[in-house]
Amino acid sequence: MDTSRRDFLILGSKMFVMTSVAASAFEHVLAGTPEAAATYNTADHWWAMVIDIEKCVGSGHCVKACKLENGVIDEPYYFRTWVERYHVDPLDMDHPKVDSPNGGIDGFPETYPDSTTTGKTFFVPKLCNHCVDSPCTQVCPVGATFRTNDGVVLIDKDYCLGCRYCVQACPYGCRYIDPRTNTADKCTLCYHRITKGLQPACCETCPTGARQLADLKNPKDPVHEFLRTHQIQVLKPQMATGAKIYYSGLDGSVR
Amino acid sequence: MKRFKDVEHLLRLAVFFLAGLLVFAIARAELVPESFGKLGHYRANAIDDVRARPIAYAGQAACAQCHSDVVDLRAQARHKGIACESCHGPLATHAADPGQMTPKLPDARPLCVHCHAANTGKTKRYPTVDIKEHAGDESCISCHKPHNPKLS
Numbered sequence: 001m002d003t004s005r006r007d008f009l010i011l012g013s014k015m016f017v018m019t020s021v022a023a024s025a026f027e028h029v030l031a032g033t034p035e036a037a038a039t040y041n042t043a044d045h046w047w048a049m050v051i052d053i054e055k056c057v058g059s060g061h062c063v064k065a066c067k068l069e070n071g072v073i074d075e076p077y078y079f080r081t082w083v084e085r086y087h088v089d090p091l092d093m094d095h096p097k098v099d100s101p102n103g104g105i106d107g108f109p110e111t112y113p114d115s116t117t118t119g120k121t122f123f124v125p126k127l128c129n130h131c132v133d134s135p136c137t138q139v140c141p142v143g144a145t146f147r148t149n150d151g152v153v154l155i156d157k158d159y160c161l162g163c164r165y166c167v168q169a170c171p172y173g174c175r176y177i178d179p180r181t182n183t184a185d186k187c188t189l190c191y192h193r194i195t196k197g198l199q200p201a202c203c204e205t206c207p208t209g210a211r212q213l214a215d216l217k218n219p220k221d222p223v224h225e226f227l228r229t230h231q232i233q234v235l236k237p238q239m240a241t242g243a244k245i246y247y248s249g250l251d252g253s254v255r
Numbered sequence: 256m257k258r259f260k261d262v263e264h265l266l267r268l269a270v271f272f273l274a275g276l277l278v279f280a281i282a283r284a285e286l287v288p289e290s291f292g293k294l295g296h297y298r299a300n301a302i303d304d305v306r307a308r309p310i311a312y313a314g315q316a317a318c319a320q321c322h323s324d325v326v327d328l329r330a331q332a333r334h335k336g337i338a339c340e341s342c343h344g345p346l347a348t349h350a351a352d353p354g355q356m357t358p359k360l361p362d363a364r365p366l367c368v369h370c371h372a373a374n375t376g377k378t379k380r381y382p383t384v385d386i387k388e389h390a391g392d393e394s395c396i397s398c399h400k401p402h403n404p405k406l407s
Binding site (some may be wrong): 013149 | 268271272275276281288289291294295296297298301302305306307308309310311312314315327336337340344345362363366369372374375376377378381406407
């Protein structure tokens with residue numbers, strides 16, 4: 001035999017590493033997907049949100065409620081939900097002006113003086129789209145962000161490294177790094193509320209009913225009637241993220 | 256027994272493999288957190304951590320349990336669709352124990368202005384006013400009652 005003892009040991013170590021990787025992968029196959037909850041069953045729900053652009057008046061109550069409910073840091077640039085105001089000039093439809101003063105938390109005091117005669121202005125509330133095939137969960141190197149079986153994308157704050165990959169990956173700009181913990185943070189769709197049968201804070205406080213929580217697995221949810229009778233769009237459908245924030249009356253200029 | 260003449264180096268290798276496997280098993284048990292991989296490539300207990308957060312907004316149903324008079328009054332007015340906590344703020348602590356925390360009356364004018372200041376983003380049928388022209392520096396609640404804002 002030409003194989004030296006040294007070569008044999010190197011080959012042996014390589015085989016060892018490869019078999020152990022295969023073993024740990026097989027463990028995941030065996031694990032299956034059991035249900036944990038006692039009263040709340042994740043298999044019975046599929047959460048989404050419906051936003052009616054025509055009803056939104058930019059009051060900013062959702063932004064404020066979100067911050068108070070979830071303890072979001074009370075400074076500009078940290079938002080789990082925010083409201084953008086679009087102003088589209090008819091002579092330059094491809095380049096809408098967008099502003100969001102402090103996320104719209106105090107409404108929009110400044111107005112576009114010329115827009116009564118030309119162009120149009122409207123509000124677009126934004127938040128995490130709770131994508132089915134979310135880029136943010138795919139890039140997380142440690143499994144600290146994931147989609148639950150009831151369709152909500154959550155963050156494991158104890159396990160997050162703060163590497164910021166997910167912040168870059170999100171096509172909707174919904175994530176930020178919480179400076180207090182140095183971990184990623186974003187909308188949970190008020191998971192602590194919806195699993196108790198409450199509305200998310202933003203939907204609860206929306207004065208015009210522009211934001212509606214939707215449970216698509218619940219046949220009695222009025223959202224089904226809404227989806228039937230309205231033209232629905234999601235943001236950036238070309239990204240194929242499976243976004244579940246359904247906008248009604250969304251203008252084509254919205255990015 | 257000639258076949259097993261050179262068995263010694265194989266045994267040595269087997270020990271080497273077993274030791275490696277043991278190190279791997281111990282390291283894996285130590286490093287992989289509890290419940291990881293139970294539901295997917297994440298810590299299943301993280302879901303309970305998120306759910307454990309206390310609520311700040313009690314919800315409309317909780318308000319209506321005691322304040323049904325206000326809810327009934329509002330139900331006949333334009334503000335019927337607005338939840339109490341939209342203006343009064345988060346009051347889960349008040350709902351849990353009304354004696355412990357008494358809500359403060361909100362400052363009306365900024366709240367009214369958030370929705371009803373004239374702004375081109377709002378639809379034509381939505382009631383808006385130019386605040387300065389409409390009221391000057393007067394407080395909105397001098398004339399309008401927030402639960403039933405229409406002047407009678």
